[in-house]
Amino acid sequence: MRSGGRSDPVAALIRAATHADAAAVGAIYDHYVRETVVTFEETEVGANAMATRVADVQSRGLPWLVVECDGHLAGYAYAGPWKARSAYRHTVESTIYLAPGHTGRGLGLPLYRALLDALRACGTHAVIGGISLPNAASIALHEKVGFRPIGRLVEVGRKFDRWIDVGYWQLLL
Template sequence: MDSFPPPSRATVRPLVAGDLPRVAEIFAPFVRDTQVTFEEEPWDASRWDAKRRDLAAAGLPFLVADVDGVVAGFAYAGPWRPKAAYRHTVEDTIYLDPRYTGQGLGTALLGALLDVLRASGVRQVVSVVADVPDAAGSLPLHRRFGFAEAGRLTAVGFKHGRWVDTILLQRALEAPTDHETVSTTLV
């Protein structure tokens, strides 16, 4: 199992509709102020709701880290590519409110996400990380979970007046064995 315990006052759980305004609030500064995401306009709660519904229809998880009733971060897995042959491969996404970094929440979210994906039959997880200082924590986080660099795409994004490379990371998942269990707090 890849899970690590979250901080004692944190819970990783499935996103509910009431979490969407907070998800939008966490994501917006990354869009406006960084090159971590290539989105150029922040999403409102209704756009996040459409994302939530699309992921649910595809059977893919959308999780939040809840600290004392406050959503401190989120993670989800989306389809890697739309072609049918890619149906067992997903791309992960994780964002934390900067006030909650360094508390193990990214570790808890990624561990829980991988557990759910493994149980659902996903075989490959890809992470696309912008090669910018603001994303520096994403590489060691993914490497701790066994992701390996699979390549680099040079100057594929242009944001805030600068061309940005992305680093592709990949991790194979195996189906859980009979003695492994998936955390019941995520079901």
Template sequence: MIIREIVESDIQQMVAIYNHYVETTSVSFEETPINAATLKERIEIVTSAGLPWLVAETNGQIEGYAYAGQWNKRSAYKYTVEPSIYIAVNNIGKGIGKALYTYLLASLKSKGIKNAIGVIALPNPSSIALHESVGFKKVGEFDRIGVKFGQEVSVGYWQLALDA
């Protein structure tokens, strides 16, 4: 497995990975599957801001991806990002998430980013474990803030200081 910056030919596999989460879980609060054009626009926003969008790839197969977008558009938040990570369903639990996250966080730190805010739909013990394994600490929770598949979903917030 290699971790590298995204290229356009990765997008269709990434759409399939993401849409699994949209269609079958509360991990994403998106309710309608996306297409390649939508993902391409999102990638452009992140990368044009100088932030990384990474994939884990083995022999042309995308195993997962990770990126970080701006936490808030107000200028005082310019050193704080919200990372996201999505792993192909057949690769969950194989260490790919931790490898991607470790690489992403190092890249963010090298770019002068000071804080990462992990946003986790709850319950999600595997995502909590992943975040905490790389140093995130829980800092808050909004109770039943979203509704997906007719169920109220809470959201927890984990923070990692990258300049510590």
């Protein structure tokens, strides 16, 4: 799928992740582990662990997509099970990350829309997005694709010596 950016169009290709993408996906994610509270992981993951994660998601019949821009992997989005119990099987939790230097270029919206289209195609009913707060950009992206806020958990994470709230957004497909 080809998509464009906002005011300065960016040629992008959105496709399913492959094993060969694991190192680039891991590098993007590890930046967020090291530098931000966007993820609550505190130890870098690396290529091998990321390859296992991608394979696990895809083995469940769920999408893991990447976006390429100018020949480089610029971000990824995927959905994993919300909870393990069988009654939750039609609900997933979505995740999206863009590489540093690729945020604000109009890549997130088409990537998230492609993820939601793939989730519709595989019979998903509800999508949950968890956002470490504050995070105005992530909130705006989720709401732009139709998510609505459903709750806030106060001080449930601790990273970089501070307490972090998590907000939850939901989209019914």
